[in-house]
Amino acid sequence: MRFDVITLFPELFGPFLAHGINRRAFESGQVDVHLWNPRDFAEGNYRRVDDRPFGGGPGMVMMAEPLWRCLQAIRAERAEAEGQRAPVVLFSPVGERLDHAGVEAWAAGPGGAVLVCGRYEGIDQRFIDACVDRQLSLGDFVLSGGEIPAMALLDAVARLQPGVLGDEGSHQQDSFNPALDGLLDSPHHTRPEVWQGPHGPLGVPPVLLGGHHGQIERYRREQRLALTARQRPDLIARARAEGRLGPDDERFLRGLG
CATH class of the missing domain: 3.40.1280.10 (SPOUT methyltransferase, trefoil knot domain)
Structure with missing residues (x-):
């Protein structure tokens, strides 16, 4: 184009x-x-x-x-x-x-x-x-x-053109993407497992180290929900109106208080 x-x-x-x-x-x-x-x-x-x-x-x-x-x-x-x-x-x-x-x-x-x-x-x-x-x-x-x-x-x-990003699925994990139901992306972590930050050691959430893909995906889903509810509640309202949130999502959101 x-x-x-x-x-x-x-x-x-x-x-x-x-x-x-x-x-x-x-x-x-x-x-x-x-x-x-x-x-x-x-x-x-x-x-x-x-x-x-x-x-x-x-x-x-x-x-x-x-x-x-x-x-x-x-x-x-x-x-x-x-x-x-x-x-x-x-x-x-x-x-x-x-x-x-x-x-x-x-x-x-x-x-x-x-x-x-x-x-x-x-x-x-x-x-x-x-x-x-x-x-x-x-x-x-x-x-x-x-x-x-x-x-x-x-x-x-x-960045949305084929072959531009190293991983073709990268943009599917972007914030606002329909693949994430329009939610914000979840936080990311990388090595080392423990970072000696300015206020003491900070570790990676244990679920990300366990290798259980189902648990990891659920954790990331919940992190997306929590972050979006805190930073962009309008996106939660839109996802809810479009029927993108399931019973587990709603239960988690209610638990946020």
């Missing part, structure tokens, strides 16, 4: 695309990333892409015309038919919250998207109204630009 990223800072993506496990997806073209700088489509000697907001106020606003010209060049290179255009996505605080279900949908889709990374005080609303199909947010906070959210989406999509 192809993602075209409109950004004033394409150099930020270089290290991200070249390092880490997910680079396999980028190098193989499973997730094909193209970077576009709207400054290359601006007019004048200074290639200006922003100006002061009408009506006054602080900051600068990205201009619609360079973004539009950049988008036209992307569409020409993608050679898409009118009814088959990839969606244009803007990262914005007003957007819908990106979640695991959304990432899975992006990862399964063939067409990718055009990702618009805003900067400064924002983007001319006329470009948003005329060209943007969807707005996404990472949460209720404001970043300096859309590059970090774009990398977050690309990272999340890339």
